[in-house]
Amino acid sequence: MSSMAYTPAPTGTGLKATVQKFGSFLASMVMPNIGAFIAWGLITALFIPTGWIPSNSLGQLVTPMITYLLPMLIGYTGGRIVHGQRGAVIGAIATMGVVVGASVPMFLGAMIVGPLAAWVLKQFDKLTADRLRAGFEMLVDNFSLGIIGGAFAVLGKWAIGPAVNHVTNWAGTGVNWVLNHHLLPFVSILIEPAKVLFLNNAINHGVLDPLAVAQSAAHHKSILFMLESNPGPGLGILCAYLLFGPRSLRPTVPGAIVIEFLGGIHEIYFPYILMKPRLILAAIAGGFAGVSVFSITGAGLVASPSPGSIFAYLTETPRGSYFGVLAGVVVAAAVSFVVASVLLGFGRGEKAEEVEESDDVDDAGDGAAVPAQSSPEGATA
Amino acid sequence: MTGIPVSDIKKIIVACDAGMGSSVMLAGTLKRQLKNTGVIVEHAQVSAIPADADLILTQQSLAERARAAAPGKPVVTFQIFLGDPAVNKVVKAVKEGGTIDV
Numbered sequence: 429m430s431s432m433a434y435t436p437a438p439t440g441t442g443l444k445a446t447v448q449k450f451g452s453f454l455a456s457m458v459m460p461n462i463g464a465f466i467a468w469g470l471i472t473a474l475f476i477p478t479g480w481i482p483s484n485s486l487g488q489l490v491t492p493m494i495t496y497l498l499p500m501l502i503g504y505t506g507g508r509i510v511h512g513q514r515g516a517v518i519g520a521i522a523t524m525g526v527v528v529g530a531s532v533p534m535f536l537g538a539m540i541v542g543p544l545a546a547w548v549l550k551q552f553d554k555l556t557a558d559r560l561r562a563g564f565e566m567l568v569d570n571f572s573l574g575i576i577g578g579a580f581a582v583l584g585k586w587a588i589g590p591a592v593n594h595v596t597n598w599a600g601t602g603v604n605w606v607l608n609h610h611l612l613p614f615v616s617i618l619i620e621p622a623k624v625l626f627l628n629n630a631i632n633h634g635v636l637d638p639l640a641v642a643q644s645a646a647h648h649k650s651i652l653f654m655l656e657s658n659p660g661p662g663l664g665i666l667c668a669y670l671l672f673g674p675r676s677l678r679p680t681v682p683g684a685i686v687i688e689f690l691g692g693i694h695e696i697y698f699p700y701i702l703m704k705p706r707l708i709l710a711a712i713a714g715g716f717a718g719v720s721v722f723s724i725t726g727a728g729l730v731a732s733p734s735p736g737s738i739f740a741y742l743t744e745t746p747r748g749s750y751f752g753v754l755a756g757v758v759v760a761a762a763v764s765f766v767v768a769s770v771l772l773g774f775g776r777g778e779k780a781e782e783v784e785e786s787d788d789v790d791d792a793g794d795g796a797a798v799p800a801q802s803s804p805e806g807a808t809a
Numbered sequence: 810m811t812g813i814p815v816s817d818i819k820k821i822i823v824a825c826d827a828g829m830g831s832s833v834m835l836a837g838t839l840k841r842q843l844k845n846t847g848v849i850v851e852h853a854q855v856s857a858i859p860a861d862a863d864l865i866l867t868q869q870s871l872a873e874r875a876r877a878a879a880p881g882k883p884v885v886t887f888q889i890f891l892g893d894p895a896v897n898k899v900v901k902a903v904k905e906g907g908t909i910d911v
Contacts, residue, residue, distance in 0.1 A: 445873040452826055452856060452874075459827050626870045629827045680891045687834065687890075695831040699868065699889045735830055 444625060451630020457506040457539055458633040462734045464501055465641070466744070468493045469731025472648055473746050479648075480747060494645045499527050499538040506542030514553070514573055515546030521577035525584020530593055532600070533645050535638035537584070537592035545580040549573060596642060603639055603652070612651065612723050616715030619656050621708050624698040632656040637732050649728030649746045654719070654753070657736035660760025661714030662697040663689045665707055667761070668768035669700050672775035677703075692737025706771050714764025718756045727752025812908030813864070813883055820849045821899070822862040824875050828854030831890055835866070842900050858882070864909065866896065883911040 471493070473479055475486040500523045507519020519542030526537035552572055560568055606612055622631055632655075640652035666688060670681040677700070684696045701707045722728075727749045733740035738757065745753045823839065825832035832852035839850045853859060855871045858879040867875045869886045876884055887893035902909045 442873050444870075445877065448826070448871070449856060449874060452854075455827060456854065456856075459829060626826050626868070677889070680889060683891045684889075691834075693830045693834055693890075695825065695868070696890045698870070702870070703888065 448626060448630065451627050451634050453509070454539060454634030455629035455632070456509060457502050457542065458535075458637055459629060459734070460505055461498065461501040462633075462732055464493075464498060465637075465731045465734075468498060469644070469729075469744055472644075473730045473744070476648055478747065494533050494641065495530075496527055498641070499523055499534045502535060503538035503542030506539055507546035510543045510546035511550040511553070514549060514569070515543075518545045518549045518573055518577040518580065519543065521545070522580035522584055525581035526589035526592060528585060528589075530589055532593060532596045533638075533642050534589065534592065534596075535641055536596055536599075537589055539638070540592065541580060541584050541588055545577065548580075549576050552576060596638075599639060600642055603643070607651075607723070610723065612655075613716045613719040615655055616712050616719055620661065620711040620715045623656060623694070624701045624708065624711065626695070626698065628656060628694060628698075632736075633732065633734070640732065644728070644730060647728070649730055649749060651719075651722050651728045653729040653732050653744075654722055654727070654741075654756065655715075657694075657733050657740075658715065658718045658757060658760050659689050659692065659694070659736050659738055659741070660718050660757040661711045661764040662694055664714050664761040664764030664766075665700065665710050665768045666697050667765050668707075668710070668772055672769055672772040673700070673704075689738055692733075692735025692740055694736055704772070707768050710764045710768035710771055713767045714760040717763040718760025721756040721759045722752055725749075725752030725755060727756060729753070812910050814908050815902050815906055818848060818863040818903065818909070820851065820859075820862055821864045821866060821903075822858055823850065823852045824855040824858055824865055824867040824871065824878075825852070826855060826871060828852060828857070831868070835890055835896070839866075839896070839900065843903055846903050848903055864899070864911075866899065883909075885909065885911055 468490070471486070472490050474481055475483045476490060477487070500520050503523025504516045504520040507522075508516035511518075522541040522545035523534070523538045526534045526541055530537070549572065553569075556568060556572070606615070619631060622628075636652050636655055640650040643650035643652060663685065666681055666685045670678055670685070673681065681700075684700070687693050687696045701711060728746065729741065729744040729749075730746050731744050733744050741753055741757065742750075821839065821843075823832045823836040832854075836850050836852035843850060851859070853862075855867060855874045856878050858865060858875065860879075862879060862882055865875050865879060865882055865884045867884060867886060868890075869888055872884055872886045876882075885895055885899055887895040899909055
């Protein structure tokens with residue numbers, strides 16, 4: 429074998445990897461900034477007129493933070509991913525162009541112009557890299573960033589901003605249509621399977637956060653923050669695993685429950701589903717039930733609960749939503765627990781099943797017993 | 810199966826999708842377990858694996874991306890985040906010497 433023996437050449441055509449990668453790119457613009465979302469969410473929950481301690485003066489923080497600070501952080505981060513510190517700066521300048529005068533929080537716009545402006549600057553930097561006379565680097569660097577950045581701000585204000593404004597409004601209309609027709613629980617049919625394929629961040633922070641923040645800016649809460657992040661379904665499945673799962677795996681489950689439900693690291697339960705793929709039905713049922721309860725009770729959170737821990741939920745629940753939020757989590761856990769327990773046959777005939785199951789597991793390698801496999805073949809098969 | 814000698818491993822990178830959640834958790838556990846071995850354990854986003862990584866640990870579903878992001882680097886995949894035999898094997902090998910199968 430060659431020196432590359434342990435790493436089969438990356439094909440780059442794997443659909444799952446490609447989707448994961450793009451989604452991850454979107455999410456990675458948002459995720460480092462979630463602390464800022466939480467700061468904004470808490471300030472909103474506390475100081476708006478219907479909040480815990482209403483304050484006119486502190487309430488003035490709410491609108492500028494959502495309008496300017498959060499989109500610019502996203503544009504800045506998006507630019508940084510593409511082209512380091514220079515990319516970050518031009519990303520922030522470009523974002524200013526789409527933000528000023530917009531009627532909606534420009535998260536989508538920031539996610540487009542931030543990386544785009546940084547990419548253009550990167551191309552310019554490549555072009556000029558070896559052609560500059562010594563001593564002129566700083567002059568060219570600063571003015572190229574200033575001129576291209578300024579141009580993007582103007583372009584953003586004239587063209588990109590208004591276009592994205594329309595798209596955001598359409599998306600908002602679409603979301604409202606889904607909400608008004610009580611179809612939101614059906615979204616779980618898509619979200620739960622995608623989630624366990626490690627698209628959780630892509631969905632929650634790449635797609636749902638921007639929509640949710642627009643709602644939260646208008647109504648001071650959004651149900652969309654809770655579609656992917658509900659810790660209930662994972663809790664129910666892990667509890668079913670603890671009682672009825674393969675015996676060899678049961679000792680690992682209590683630790684996983686603490687990490688999932690209290691710590692909010694949902695990734696910890698994905699493998700347990702991947703090893704018994706039919707359990708995805710339990711996740712879907714739990715998610716569906718949870719969203720139904722959130723929807724009926726009109727519950728919402730003020731900001732993105734990340735990580736999806738019960739503590740993040742309780743901290744970001746606005747005044748008056750506690751019943752709905754808690755009920756949705758509890759119902760989701762109960763439903764997924766019952767469905768998962770049934771799917772695991774209440775632990776009966778577990779041995780016979782393990783053998784039969786291992787054949788149709790696509791992603792998880794070995795079926796039920798703790799996987800001893802660490803070879804590269806498993807994941808790319 | 811190719812084995813790499815443990816003596817070649819100076820830095821282990823635990824990678825996850827965002828590089829903020831599960832990888833931080835697992836890297837923390839490994840750091841404690843490998844405290845006195847001199848091997849550095851860090852966490853990273855699977856799309857941005859540091860060039861000086863000698864061994865990459867990641868969940869199976871992310872293995873394809875890890876290999877694309879760090880071509881030529883040995884990748885050990887695991888399934889569960891707690892007590893996975895593949896991870897335990899790496900810890901044992903680093904502590905006791907020998908080779909790691911990848």
